[in-house]
Amino acid sequence: MSTDDESMYATPDEEHRRLLEETGYDADLGMEMARDAQKVSAGDLSEVEFYRRYHDRILEEFDVDDREVDLPDPDEVDSGDVNAIDRIEGAFEGIGETLRGVDGDESESRRSVMKKGAAAAALGLGGLGSAGATTGGDDGAAGAGGGDDGEGTRWGMTINLNNCDGCLACMVACDQEHNLSEGANWMYVFAFEDEGQGEQENFLPRTCQHCTDSPCTKVCPVGARHTREEDGLVLTDYDICIGCRYCEVSCPYGVNYFQWGEPDVPESEIDDDHQIDDRGRWVGSRPPEGVMGKCTFCVDRQDGQMGEEKVGTTACEEACTMDAIHFGDLNDPESPPNQHLEEYRSGQENDLEEFPNRKEHTVSTFKLMEERGTEPNVQFIGNEPSPHAEQVEGPVAYEDMGITDNRKEVLDRGADGGEEA
Amino acid sequence: MSVDVTGVDRETLVRPIQTFTKRYLAALAVAFGLIGVWLFFYVQQLQHGLIVTNLADWGSGGGVPWGLYIGAFIWWVGIAHGGIILSAAVRLLGMDTYQPVARLAELLTIAALTCAGVFILIHVGRPDRLVTSVLPAWPTRVQWSPLMWDVTVITAYFVLTATYLALTIRYDVHRLRDRLPNVLEPVYRVITVGYTEKEDQVVERMVWWIAFAIIIMAPLLLHGGVIPWLFSLLPSMAGWHGGVQGPSFLSIALTSAVSGIIIISAAFRYAYGWDELIPDTVFQGLAKWLGFFSLIFLWLQLQQVITGIFAAPTTLQHATEVKIATPLYWVAIGLVALAMLYAFATSLRPELYDIRVLVGMSVAVLFGTLAEKVLFVVEGLQHAHFDLYAGVPGAYIPSPVEISAVLGTVGIVVLFFLVVSKVIPVVELHAIEDHEEVDA
Ligand code: SF4
Ligand code: SF4
Numbered sequence: 072m073s074t075d076d077e078s079m080y081a082t083p084d085e086e087h088r089r090l091l092e093e094t095g096y097d098a099d100l101g102m103e104m105a106r107d108a109q110k111v112s113a114g115d116l117s118e119v120e121f122y123r124r125y126h127d128r129i130l131e132e133f134d135v136d137d138r139e140v141d142l143p144d145p146d147e148v149d150s151g152d153v154n155a156i157d158r159i160e161g162a163f164e165g166i167g168e169t170l171r172g173v174d175g176d177e178s179e180s181r182r183s184v185m186k187k188g189a190a191a192a193a194l195g196l197g198g199l200g201s202a203g204a205t206t207g208g209d210d211g212a213a214g215a216g217g218g219d220d221g222e223g224t225r226w227g228m229t230i231n232l233n234n235c236d237g238c239l240a241c242m243v244a245c246d247q248e249h250n251l252s253e254g255a256n257w258m259y260v261f262a263f264e265d266e267g268q269g270e271q272e273n274f275l276p277r278t279c280q281h282c283t284d285s286p287c288t289k290v291c292p293v294g295a296r297h298t299r300e301e302d303g304l305v306l307t308d309y310d311i312c313i314g315c316r317y318c319e320v321s322c323p324y325g326v327n328y329f330q331w332g333e334p335d336v337p338e339s340e341i342d343d344d345h346q347i348d349d350r351g352r353w354v355g356s357r358p359p360e361g362v363m364g365k366c367t368f369c370v371d372r373q374d375g376q377m378g379e380e381k382v383g384t385t386a387c388e389e390a391c392t393m394d395a396i397h398f399g400d401l402n403d404p405e406s407p408p409n410q411h412l413e414e415y416r417s418g419q420e421n422d423l424e425e426f427p428n429r430k431e432h433t434v435s436t437f438k439l440m441e442e443r444g445t446e447p448n449v450q451f452i453g454n455e456p457s458p459h460a461e462q463v464e465g466p467v468a469y470e471d472m473g474i475t476d477n478r479k480e481v482l483d484r485g486a487d488g489g490e491e492a
Numbered sequence: 493m494s495v496d497v498t499g500v501d502r503e504t505l506v507r508p509i510q511t512f513t514k515r516y517l518a519a520l521a522v523a524f525g526l527i528g529v530w531l532f533f534y535v536q537q538l539q540h541g542l543i544v545t546n547l548a549d550w551g552s553g554g555g556v557p558w559g560l561y562i563g564a565f566i567w568w569v570g571i572a573h574g575g576i577i578l579s580a581a582v583r584l585l586g587m588d589t590y591q592p593v594a595r596l597a598e599l600l601t602i603a604a605l606t607c608a609g610v611f612i613l614i615h616v617g618r619p620d621r622l623v624t625s626v627l628p629a630w631p632t633r634v635q636w637s638p639l640m641w642d643v644t645v646i647t648a649y650f651v652l653t654a655t656y657l658a659l660t661i662r663y664d665v666h667r668l669r670d671r672l673p674n675v676l677e678p679v680y681r682v683i684t685v686g687y688t689e690k691e692d693q694v695v696e697r698m699v700w701w702i703a704f705a706i707i708i709m710a711p712l713l714l715h716g717g718v719i720p721w722l723f724s725l726l727p728s729m730a731g732w733h734g735g736v737q738g739p740s741f742l743s744i745a746l747t748s749a750v751s752g753i754i755i756i757s758a759a760f761r762y763a764y765g766w767d768e769l770i771p772d773t774v775f776q777g778l779a780k781w782l783g784f785f786s787l788i789f790l791w792l793q794l795q796q797v798i799t800g801i802f803a804a805p806t807t808l809q810h811a812t813e814v815k816i817a818t819p820l821y822w823v824a825i826g827l828v829a830l831a832m833l834y835a836f837a838t839s840l841r842p843e844l845y846d847i848r849v850l851v852g853m854s855v856a857v858l859f860g861t862l863a864e865k866v867l868f869v870v871e872g873l874q875h876a877h878f879d880l881y882a883g884v885p886g887a888y889i890p891s892p893v894e895i896s897a898v899l900g901t902v903g904i905v906v907l908f909f910l911v912v913s914k915v916i917p918v919v920e921l922h923a924i925e926d927h928e929e930v931d932a
Contacts, residue, residue, distance in 0.1 A: 259552050261880055275880070286727055292639040293621075293629040313625050314542075314617020316557040317639050323728040323878055325551025329617065332543030360541050361617030440878055443727040458806050462882040477883050479554035486540030 224302040225448060226368050227281065227401035228388075229408035231415060232453030234395040235274040237262050237465040239472045244390030246474065248369065249345075250336035250357045254478025255328035257366040258387050262465030265457050272463065275456060276396065278387070279326045279366035280439060280447035281305045287318035287327070296363070299348075302400075303448065304370055306354040307363050309346075314361040323443045327365045328478070330358045332486050344376040368398070383407075401448060408450070412436070415452060500769050500924045506671045507764045508913040515763065516910065523907035530900020533893040534614065542617055546891040554883035556873040558615075560890040563866030564898050565611035566719060567748065569646065570741070570861070572604035573715040574749020576653050578781075580703035589777055592770045592923040593757045595660070599918065600752055601653050603908040605646065607901035612643075614897060638725060641718040649706075649714060656702050659695045662687050664921045676915060683916075716742040723872060730807035731815065731872040736799075740792040747785040747828065748861045751854035754778050756909065758851045760918065769919060772847070776838065779850055782857070783835030786828045789861075793825060811875035814885070818871065820863055827860035862898070866890075 237260060245251070245258035261275040285305050288296050295312035298305050307318075319327035334357050345356040348370050355371045358364035372381040383406070388396040399406030416432040423429055437455040438447045469476040536544045548555020579597040582590045613619050626643065634640045665672065666684050710716060720737035723729070754775065761770045800812025815821055831853040838845040874885030912918065 254553065255549075256552050263880060289636050290638060290726070292633055292637040292643070293625040294633050295625070311621070311625050311629075312618065313621045315615065315639060316617075317637070319549065319557045320873065321726045321728055323876065325549075325553075325876060325878060325881060325884070327551075327557075328549050328553065329542075329557060331548070332541045363617075443877065445727065456880055458879075460880055462880055476552060477554040478552065479548040479883070479887065482543055482548045482555070483546075486536075486543050 223402065225283075225401045226302050226304055226373060226398070227408055227448035228278065228385075228399075228450070229397045229412050230276055230449060230451050231395045231397070231411065232274060232451055234393045235260070235276060235391075236393055237272070237274040237467060238393070239465075239467050239469065239474065240390040240392065241276055241387035241396060242469075242474055243472050244386040245366070248386035249355075249367070250334070250341055251328075251364075252330065252335040252357060252481075254475040254481045255330075255357070255364060256474065256476075256478075257326070257328065257364070259326075260465070261456075261462050263456055263460045263462050265454070265460040267457075268454070272465065273454065273456070273460075274465065275451070276387070277324065277326065277439075278368070278449060279305060280324055280445065280449045281366075281368055283446035283448060285445060286321040286323070286443075290317045290321045292317065299350075299370075301349075302373065304368050304373065306348070306352075306367055306370060307358065307365065309353045309358050309362050312358070312362045314363060316363065318363055323440055323445060327363055329363050330360050331482055333360050334358070345371045349374040349376075412450070412452065502668060502671060502921075502924070504764075504766065504769055505917050505919055505921065505924060506668060507766075508760070508918065509672060509915070511764075519763075519906065520910055523903045523910060526899045526903025527907065530896045530903065533896040534900070537614065537893055544891060544893045546889055546894065548886065548888075550873050550876065550884065550886050551881055552883050553886065555886040556870050556888045558869050558873060559888050560866055560894040561611050561615040561897065563869045564862065564901070565608050565615065566741070566869070567862045567865045568604045568608040568611065568901065569719055570715055570745030570865070571748045571752045571858075572601045572608065573649075573710065573719075573742075574745040574747070575601040575604065575753060576649070576656075576706055577710045577746065578749060578753065580706040583699060583703040584707060589774060592774060592919050593753055593778075594923075595657070595918055595920050596756050596760065597749070597753050598653060598657050599909065599912055600749070600756060600905070602650070602657070603905045604752070605650050605653070606908070607904055608646065610901055610904070611897065638718065638722045642722060645709075645713050645718045649709070652702055652706060656699060658683070659699055660920060661916055663692060663695065664917050667921060668917060679915060711738070711742055715745040723868075728876055728878075729872045730805075730875045730877055731800075731811035731868075733808075734796075736792060736795055740789075740796065743785060743789040743792050744861050744864065747782065747789050748858055750778055750782045750785060751831075751857040751861075754782065754854040755851055755858075758847055759909075760913070761847075766919075769924070772845070775847055775850060776842070776845060779835045779845070780839055782854070783832045783839070786832035786835070786857070789828055790825065790832065807875060807877050807879070810879075811871065814875065815867070815871055818867065821867055824860040824863040824867070827856040831857045831860075 239260055242256060242258050242260055246256070249257060251257060257278070259277045261277065262272050263275065264270065264272060281304060283298075283303065285296075285298065288298055288305060291297070291312075292315060293311050293313055295308045296305070296318045297308065314329065316327075316329055319329060336357060338359065341356050346353055348354050355367055369381075369385040371377055372384055372386075375382050383399050385396070385398045388398045394411075397407040397411040399408045401408060403409065412434075416434045419433050421429060421431070421433050423431075434452060435454060436450055436452050438450050439455075441447070475481055533544075545559070545561075546555075547557055547559050550556055575597040578590070579594045579601070581587065582594045582597075613622065616622065618625075626640075630640065630644075634644055662684050665680050666687050666689075669680065669684075672680060716738040720741040723732035724734055724737040726732060757770050757774070757778075760766060797812060797816055800808055801816070804812065834844075834849065834853050838850075870888050871885075874888075876884055879885075909918070
């Protein structure tokens with residue numbers, strides 16, 4: 072992993088303590104629990120034991136009682152009881168929620184929500200809960216990373232170019248979901264013609280490739296562009312980014328869109344749920360002025376902030392009626408991107424009896440410019456555009472869908488050109 | 493080859509400090525005017541954001557995200573690096589001929605680095621976060637981000653140069669104190685705090701070592717290292733890649749710096765009648781260096797063009813073809829080539845030498861190197877390896893806001909020299925008196 076996900080303002084311990092103190096809850100309890108939670112992740116301490124240790128003090132501190140979460144009595148729990156472990160996990164998630172929602176006030180500022188989110192993360196509660204949820208009980212959530220080691224979650228896509236008909240529905244959906252400014256096409260669909268393929272049009276929907284070895288995270292001077300340890304998402308911390316645009320310059324795919332002027336949609340119109348991720352960092356929805364933005368793989372959905380049923384989906388995938396976009400955990404063989412590839416491969420005729428020298432499948436797949444060494448997490452089914460491919464007008468014009476193709480036209484209208492970029 | 497300027501007296505040396513002319517006021521007005529023009533435009537950027545520039549996103553966005561600001565940043569850093577390298581070489585190799593302009597070169601370094609800093613400040617989208625985001629990130633990011641390497645090395649280098657200057661200035665101020673204005677007494681007291689003549693020997697050795705460090709660092713780290721690495725390490729753009737960028741950047745830095753020193757030295761000579769203090773031999777020598785560095789500059793450009801068009805990979809070939817089809821590129825190359833020819837011609841036929849022509853050539857060279865740097869950045873961004881986008885190559889012509897910043901920084905350099913020359917001697921005492929003489 073090229074980036075360090077930890078806070079860089081202080082040692083992690085100091086930072087957590089500061090956050091905990093700001094929440095107004097018992098910081099010592101928090102620190103102790105955070106340490107033990109790490110032991111649990113590392114497998115040095117059982118969840119049941121962890122639960123026993125803190126049961127009473129948590130009740131005292133957070134007023135979480137049996138009416139809100141169903142806490143089993145610690146003395147009755149025995150470590151062999153699988154259901155008890157489930158219930159305990161549930162209970163901890165409940166506490167995490169409670170902590171996040173303390174004051175439960177709608178008008179709460181984004182910052183205070185962030186602090187609580189971070190405090191919950193420091194407590195190790197979110198981590199413990201999601202370790203169970205996303206890795207199917209595997210331990211090691213803390214160090215799983217978004218790497219290619221096959222452990223933990225690694226969000227990615229399989230995009231089937233043979234299914235795409237260039238309708239641009241995904242672009243529109245993305246634009247609306249993330250409140251993007253005109254011309255900031257986080258999802259972009261190419262129509263192109265290639266040498267040797269006649270007049271036939273091909274399509275290529277392009278998101279951020281969420282590269283495992285991403286140049287953009289390497290070059291960022293302040294660590295704002297980073298890879299999220301828990302699931303490999305490449306995100307921009309809008310609170311830290313200084314807007315140097317080095318990530319944009321270093322990305323081989325041209326997927327970054329800087330916020331040159333005031334955003335079209337003001338922050339007051341965007342819910343915190345869309346903006347703040349489960350670590351309490353501001354990484355979702357469109358960026359504020361002077362800061363870098365790009366496709367986030369709908370981080371708000373992946374964190375369950377738009378409902379459990381949206382976890383593992385993206386806005387573009389949902390909008391695609393042609394079954395071209397498949398989003399999911401690449402480390403999970405059963406996930407939609409892996410499944411689709413599997414099914415598509417076996418669906419193609421391949422007469423191995425008559426042609427015994429053939430490979431097992433005949434389907435062409437590629438990753439964009441793999442030779443750049445970025446290890447993209449988006450793979451395509453279909454033909455890769457050659458260096459001689461040229462973008463052409465597609466069957467549906469961008470304007471007809473209310474999308475601006477060339478953002479420079481918007482920017483050239485200037486700050487007061489009626490519309491701001 | 494040393495020239496003897498030791499006949500010049502101390503009065504001449506402190507002339508800028510002791511006079512106050514209308515011409516000085518006029519120069520001051522020009523400096524403030526240039527800075528004012530820039531501030532007028534810059535206020536718009538503060539109000540509306542970077543949208544007032546002509547920058548845009550590359551990719552579907554049809555623009556380039558880095559432009560004149562970054563080009564000018566490299567240009568100023570180049571002038572700064574070149575300036576201090578030349579001054580260090582003078583000290584290290586004992587090239588006494590250039591002693592009268594050594595301090596001007598060091599001061600130019602400080603001024604140019606300041607301008608480079610200004611360009612970073614106005615380039616970023618959130619200048620308000622430069623301290624709060626960069627400082628805490630430094631320990632974890634410095635091993636990764638070339639931009640962080642740059643910030644680190646440039647800061648280190650600023651400190652080195654300032655130390656270097658401070659050490660040598662103490663010596664002069666102490667000895668010329670009786671000729672310096674009393675109103676500035678507090679300043680001089682700070683400059684010479686704790687000074688005793690016993691430190692001279694130690695300081696001389698320190699200065700030698702600092703000069704040595706600068707010469708070693710120059711190709712490895714400074715303009716032959718971290719600055720080109722900002723570009724040449726990226727996997728995205730065809731025209732930026734390759735090891736030739738280091739030497740190429742360094743050659744441009746040295747060419748620009750000699751030009752800058754020629755212009756500033758000539759300005760002081762003209763303004764204060766310093767024909768004896770900075771004699772023609774100094775300029776003739778500088779002209780030879782200008783010719784030599786221009787030659788290296790042109791040679792490295794040739795390397796890039798030839799390797800870029802003869803059986804090069806598709807994207808690099810395309811980038812190079814576009815580069816050599818750009819008229820501005822040839823203007824830049826032409827100006828540097830012209831300066832080179834003039835410089836070599838004057839050394840063959842001294843009667844061709846005219847200080848006004850030399851200054852004109854220097855201005856032309858600075859224009860050429862700025863143009864080359866901006867083209868390097870912009871055209872680099874126009875030729876991504878992934879060029880399926882109809883919006884690639886993106887379009888870019890700097891906006892008035894951006895152009896005004898170049899004028900503003902020139903104003904800052906002029907203002908800097910006007911102010912500094914009223915406080916400390918801009919030519920060091922050693923230029924006119926040998927050590928023994930000074931202390932006699
Ligand atoms: S596609 Fe570009 S922005 Fe996205 S992770 Fe890769 S390098 Fe970074
Ligand atoms: S624009 Fe922001 S995210 Fe991108 S490299 Fe610069 S500071 Fe990092």
